Amino acid sequence: MSEYQGKTYQDAVLKAQQDLNKPQAELTITVVKKVVEPATPTLSSSPEEVAPVQQEDPAEQTPQLIEEPVATEQPEGNPEGAPDGQLSPAEIAARHEQNLHRMSAAATKLVDYLEQAYRALGVDVSATVQSSGAKDVTIELNAPTPGRVIGYHGRRINAFEVLSVAFLNYQGVKDALVTLDSEGYRAKRAQTITRIGERAVTDVIASGQAVFLDPMPARERKLLHKQLEDNPNVKTYSQGREPFRSVVIAPK
Numbered sequence: 001m002s003e004y005q006g007k008t009y010q011d012a013v014l015k016a017q018q019d020l021n022k023p024q025a026e027l028t029i030t031v032v033k034k035v036v037e038p039a040t041p042t043l044s045s046s047p048e049e050v051a052p053v054q055q056e057d058p059a060e061q062t063p064q065l066i067e068e069p070v071a072t073e074q075p076e077g078n079p080e081g082a083p084d085g086q087l088s089p090a091e092i093a094a095r096h097e098q099n100l101h102r103m104s105a106a107a108t109k110l111v112d113y114l115e116q117a118y119r120a121l122g123v124d125v126s127a128t129v130q131s132s133g134a135k136d137v138t139i140e141l142n143a144p145t146p147g148r149v150i151g152y153h154g155r156r157i158n159a160f161e162v163l164s165v166a167f168l169n170y171q172g173v174k175d176a177l178v179t180l181d182s183e184g185y186r187a188k189r190a191q192t193i194t195r196i197g198e199r200a201v202t203d204v205i206a207s208g209q210a211v212f213l214d215p216m217p218a219r220e221r222k223l224l225h226k227q228l229e230d231n232p233n234v235k236t237y238s239q240g241r242e243p244f245r246s247v248v249i250a251p252k
Contacts, residue, residue, distance in 0.1 A: 003032070096134055102171075102173055106171035106172065107132050107168075110167055110178075111127040118149065121148075125142065127141055138181065142182065146182045146183040154189060154217075158217045159243075160180055189220065193227075194223070196213065197224050201234050204249050204250065212248050213248070215240065215244045217243075218245075232252070233251065235249075236249050
């Protein structure tokens with residue numbers, strides 16, 4: 001068994017390949033970490049001793065690689081991508097401003113995208129940013145025919161929300177929360193969701209059986225979970241995969 005040294009793992013492997021004239025795939029490699037006993041520092045720099053090599057049949061040689069640690073310097077200050085807890089207040093504020101600017105620029109492009117996409121469907125839409133933050137944006141969609149903007153049970157406007165999240169991700173805004181609204185649809189839908197939950201609870205208590213609701217977007221599922229979380233008679237959970245994920249209301 002032969003031993004080879006290197007500052008890194010790949011250096012030692014390369015030496016073994018060159019000496020044994022074999023590709024890496026044909027070598028059986030054992031990494032040996034070299035332990036050096038603490039000693040008083042001296043000014044001399046004598047080379048380290050290398051363990052003697054026992055020659056064997058080349059076909060059965062298994063090189064042992066002595067991997068030496070490589071010292072690295074830690075950069076001063078806060079590295080790029082460091083957790084916010086390690087950043088100074090000034091740096092946190094600066095990054096927040098950068099995120100706000102990125103979202104503002106991306107939201108402007110999103111407005112144009114939504115108008116063009118709806119027009120491609122034959123719907124004349126005027127999109128306006130109502131509010132935006134570092135990770136969220138709310139856009140109002142105005143049209144002579146709001147029903148065509150919203151779609152049956154909100155399917156069209158919900159689908160455009162999914163597309164909007166993907167669009168912002170492409171623009172560099174990750175995991176954004178997008179709310180598209182038209183003629184107060186979101187508030188009206190929230191009231192409808194509340195009534196759906198109340199009726200489902202009545203059915204569950206009366207029958208003792210779980211009620212499986214129609215698929216809903218994540219926002220509406222969260223409304224139901226929040227509405228019924230303190231109800232002593234029922235429990236809620238979600239099942240299925242997007243975009244067909246739905247809420248189940250079951251007896252406790």
